[in-house]
Structure formats: structure tokens, C-alpha cells
Amino acid sequence: MIDVSNLMAPTANIYSLVRGSSEGQTPLNAFDNALLNAGVGDTNLMRMSSILPPDAQQHDIADLDLPAGGFLPLAYAAIDSKRPGTVIASAVAVGIPEDDEAPGVIMEFEDEDELLTVEQKARQMVVNAFESRNRELKEIKSIGIDHKVKECASAFAGVVLWYE
Amino acid sequence: MIDVSNLMAPTANIYSLVRGSSEGQTPLNAFDNALLNAGVGDTNLMRMSSILPPDAQQHDIADLDLPAGGFLPLAYAAIDSKRPGTVIASAVAVGIPEDDEAPGVIMEFEDEDELLTVEQKARQMVVNAFESRNRELKEIKSIGIDHKVKECASAFAGVVLWYE
Amino acid sequence: MIDVSNLMAPTANIYSLVRGSSEGQTPLNAFDNALLNAGVGDTNLMRMSSILPPDAQQHDIADLDLPAGGFLPLAYAAIDSKRPGTVIASAVAVGIPEDDEAPGVIMEFEDEDELLTVEQKARQMVVNAFESRNRELKEIKSIGIDHKVKECASAFAGVVLWYE
Numbered sequence: 351m352i353d354v355s356n357l358m359a360p361t362a363n364i365y366s367l368v369r370g371s372s373e374g375q376t377p378l379n380a381f382d383n384a385l386l387n388a389g390v391g392d393t394n395l396m397r398m399s400s401i402l403p404p405d406a407q408q409h410d411i412a413d414l415d416l417p418a419g420g421f422l423p424l425a426y427a428a429i430d431s432k433r434p435g436t437v438i439a440s441a442v443a444v445g446i447p448e449d450d451e452a453p454g455v456i457m458e459f460e461d462e463d464e465l466l467t468v469e470q471k472a473r474q475m476v477v478n479a480f481e482s483r484n485r486e487l488k489e490i491k492s493i494g495i496d497h498k499v500k501e502c503a504s505a506f507a508g509v510v511l512w513y514e
Numbered sequence: 515m516i517d518v519s520n521l522m523a524p525t526a527n528i529y530s531l532v533r534g535s536s537e538g539q540t541p542l543n544a545f546d547n548a549l550l551n552a553g554v555g556d557t558n559l560m561r562m563s564s565i566l567p568p569d570a571q572q573h574d575i576a577d578l579d580l581p582a583g584g585f586l587p588l589a590y591a592a593i594d595s596k597r598p599g600t601v602i603a604s605a606v607a608v609g610i611p612e613d614d615e616a617p618g619v620i621m622e623f624e625d626e627d628e629l630l631t632v633e634q635k636a637r638q639m640v641v642n643a644f645e646s647r648n649r650e651l652k653e654i655k656s657i658g659i660d661h662k663v664k665e666c667a668s669a670f671a672g673v674v675l676w677y678e
Numbered sequence: 679m680i681d682v683s684n685l686m687a688p689t690a691n692i693y694s695l696v697r698g699s700s701e702g703q704t705p706l707n708a709f710d711n712a713l714l715n716a717g718v719g720d721t722n723l724m725r726m727s728s729i730l731p732p733d734a735q736q737h738d739i740a741d742l743d744l745p746a747g748g749f750l751p752l753a754y755a756a757i758d759s760k761r762p763g764t765v766i767a768s769a770v771a772v773g774i775p776e777d778d779e780a781p782g783v784i785m786e787f788e789d790e791d792e793l794l795t796v797e798q799k800a801r802q803m804v805v806n807a808f809e810s811r812n813r814e815l816k817e818i819k820s821i822g823i824d825h826k827v828k829e830c831a832s833a834f835a836g837v838v839l840w841y842e
Contacts, residue, residue, distance in 0.1 A: 357748060358748075359749045361746075378623070382564075386647065392647075394564065395563045396562050398749065401720055419565045419567025419617040421587060475703070479710050513521065546810065560724065582732055582780070584685055675686075677685065
């Protein structure tokens with residue numbers, strides 16, 4: 351049994367798949383706008399790599415009561431481009447194990463490509479990660495977005511970990 | 515009302531603008547020296563992206579009682595260079611909203627350029643971010659530093675979030 | 679005296695040196711496999727930069743009761759390559775101060791080179807960091823790994839901070 355008072359932070363027990371894309375005046379503004387589009391634009395993203403806690407439950411991001419300016423742990427893919435006409439895409443995939451006491455795995459991928467290809471790659475990476483662990487895979491959930499660049503754009507997809 | 519026991523960490527309520535630059539034997543040593551110069555060199559920086567919690571109050575970094583080796587959440591810009599004679603600069607800008615129950619936005623920018631140009635760009639990015647949010651901007655605070663590289667140098671500017 | 683209720687997270691009091699390398703179907707799968715090889719593959723890495731809290735004690739990673747999917751603060755070096763035959767290496771070095779009330783410094787280095795060279799460089803960076811602080815250095819501990827790429831590989835070394 352883990353004593354939660356001895357951790358940096360309690361382990362999350364819910365997760366949410368989010369995505370967004372946008373143009374912006376600079377790459378960072380485009381990223382900021384993509385985060386707003388994804389529903390996480392007024393929080394402090396803390397990037398992590400990339401495990402789903404055992405038995406975590408999925409929620410819609412709109413149902414989470416995210417504190418403005420609060421610290422939001424998440425795994426994400428992001429890409430930006432200033433080349434008009436380029437297609438950019440980000441996707442994340444979450445592997446859920448058969449054994450609900452085992453952790454799942456999150457994989458992120460981004461590329462100058464269509465969403466279909468990028469999301470498929472993220473899903474395949476989850477399959478690989480479960481094979482590496484000899485862990486039986488029950489289901490893969492994934493989300494992503496692509497965007498044809500007008501002037502300067504960002505595409506973002508992530509898995510937020512949170513608490514209920 | 516947010517139940518703070520259900521967060522990864524409590525939302526910060528104070529912030530501090532910091533900056534530093536230095537030479538160093540390697541890029542990482544130069545960065546480490548720039549952090550010492552900025553007053554945050556003996557803490558564990560945890561990078562985040564990049565919102566000012568509502569009604570957070572500004573303090574001087576010297577007035578914060580930072581624990582040695584403690585975890586310090588911050589947004590930052592950093593750049594290093596090994597090309598003698600190059601000017602490098604980092605800046606951060608914080609937009610404070612008219613509505614003190616709304617969050618602010620932090621923007622970071624770094625480039626091989628003079629501070630004036632780099633800091634102005636970070637400030638403009640804050641203006642853009644407030645327009646994206648349809649949020650009225652009361653004030654922009656910014657800080658930055660530039661450095662002419664002798665052999666190997668780093669320039670750093672950040673917004674530390676903390677607690678009182 | 680620091681009031682720990684006023685921190686983002688309590689300051690860690692133990693640390694563990696870890697390393698791993700692996701092939702994988704993609705760079706991210708190779709990294710994931712290297713983390714599994716290092717004993718931290720089912721946790722959420724939160725990267726930080728890079729101080730050892732005062733008087734922290736060293737433990738073997740196998741002795742830490744890491745929660746699956748929990749947040750794991752650490753400093754690390756990582757490198758991947760898809761060029762068969764290339765040697766890649768990552769190393770971390772930890773400087774322990776003479777004064778056990780002072781913090782130590784962690785340095786990370788990775789390169790396409792043999793471990794001996796890469797680890798030596800990380801150790802030298804610790805010497806530099808202590809000179810910058812005018813702090814007396816008692817001892818340097820280091821760990822690393824190199825790997826000759828077959829198809830697509832990652833080499834990882836890190837210092838985990840944790841609690842007891």
C-alpha cells in the first residue's frame with residue numbers, strides 16, 4: 351500500500367482526451383490558441399511522460415472543474431508551422447489494459463501529415479508499448495486533429511490527468 | 515468552489531519576475547550560472563505553460579523563502595550560444611487582466627537579438643493572447659536580459675509561481 | 679524554517695540513479711523501452727532542472743515503492759538515433775557537498791559517443807557547478823549507459839527524487 355502523503359502529488363484517477371488547433375500571430379500564440387480551442391487554455395500545463403494510472407476513468411474536459419492558473423499534468427503532442435498550405439497533425443492514444451489494476455500507456459505523435467496517418471501511428475505505438483510490457487491490451491482510445499496552415503498555426507492533442 | 519485537496523498541487527498565489535545571464539564551460543553550465551544569477555539556481559525548476567493565477571501578487575525573488583532543492587514551478591525563456599560576439603536575449607511578459615478574478619497570461623520569447631526587440635515581442639504576444647480571450651488587459655509587466663557571448667553563454671528570463 | 683504546506687510539493691529527501699537503453703519501433707517506443715529497462719517505465723516522468731536537496735539519501739530504484747502512473751520528479755539525459763551502428767550514450771552526475779545542509783547539483787549529458795566520454799563530461803560539469811557556487815565538493819556519483827544502434831534506439835540516464 352502506498353502512503354499518499356509520501357508522494358510529490360497524489361496519483362490521478364481520471365483522464366480526459368483533448369485536442370485543438372488554431373492560427374496565431376506567432377508560434378506560441380498559435381499554441382496558446384490551440385490550447386484555448388482544446389479547453390485547457392487558462393491552466394498551467396505540466397508535461398509528463400506518459401502513463402495512465404490504473405483504473406482511471408474517462409471524463410469530458412468540459413466536466414472537469416479546472417482551476418484558472420492551476421497546475422495541470424498532461425501528456426501531449428504539438429506541432430507548429432509557418433509554411434502556408436502545409437498540413438500539420440497531432441494525436442494521442444491511450445492503451446487500456448485488460449487488467450484494471452495495471453497501468454495503461456499513453457503515446458503521442460505529431461507530424462506534417464494528415465490526421466489519419468498520425469493518429470494511426472500513435473495507436474500502433476500503444477500496441478508496441480503493451481507488447482514491450484507483456485501486458486494484455488483491452489482497448490485503445492485516441493484523439494487528434496489536423497490543420498492546414500494559413501500563415502502560422504499549431505495543432506495540439508493531449509491526455510489530461512486529473513482527480514475526482 | 516474548487517476543493518484544493520483534489521488538485522495535483524494548490525494553485526499559486528504569488529509570482530516573481532526573474533532574469534539572469536552568464537558564461538559557462540558548457541551550455542548547461544552557462545544555463546546553471548544564469549539561474550544562479552537570477553536567484554533560482556539552487557531549486558528544481560519545473561517548466562509550465564503559462565498562466566498567471568487570478569489575483570496573484572508580485573514579489574521580489576529575494577523575498578521568497580525558496581527551499582534548497584525544492585520544486586519551483588515557472589514559465590521561462592532561455593537561449594544559449596557558443597558563437598563569440600553573438601547577442602542573445604530572453605524575455606517574459608505577464609498580462610494582468612482588468613478583472614482580478616480572471617487569470618493573466620505569461621508569454622516567453624528568446625532570440626539572437628537585442629533585449630529591446632525580444633522583450634517587445636513577448637509583450638506583443640501578451641496583447642495577442644488577451645485579444646484571443648476577449649479579456650480586457652490592464653497592464654503588462656515584463657523582464658528580460660541580453661548578453662554578448664564571449665565563448666559559451668546563456669540568457670534566461672522567467673516568471674516563478676509561488677505561495678504565501 | 680519552511681512551512682511545507684506552502685509549497686507546490688514537499689522537497690524530496692531521497693534519490694536514485696537509474697539508467698536504461700533499448701531498441702524500439704519508433705524513437706518514443708525506444709525511449710519507453712529504455713525507461714522500462716531503467717525501472718521507471720510505468721510512472722509519469724516530470725522533468726526538472728536539477729538540484730539535489732540537502733542531505734538526501736541514495737536508494738536503489740528497486741527499493742522505492744513507486745506508484746503505477748504516479749508523478750515522478752527527475753532530472754535526466756536521453757538520446758535517440760535511427761542510424762544503425764551509431765553509438766549513443768546518456769549520463770547523469772550528482773555532486774554531493776561537504777556541507778550536508780547545502781544542496782547538491784545534478785548534471786546531465788548525452789551525445790553520440792562512448793559512455794566513458796559522456797559520463798566524464800557530466801562529472802566535469804558538476805565540478806564546474808560547484809566552483810560557480812563556491813561550494814566544497816565531497817563526492818561525485820554518476821551513472822550512464824551507451825548503446826550501439828541496431829535500427830532505432832534510445833539511451834537514458836536519470837536521477838529520481840523521491841520521499842521516505
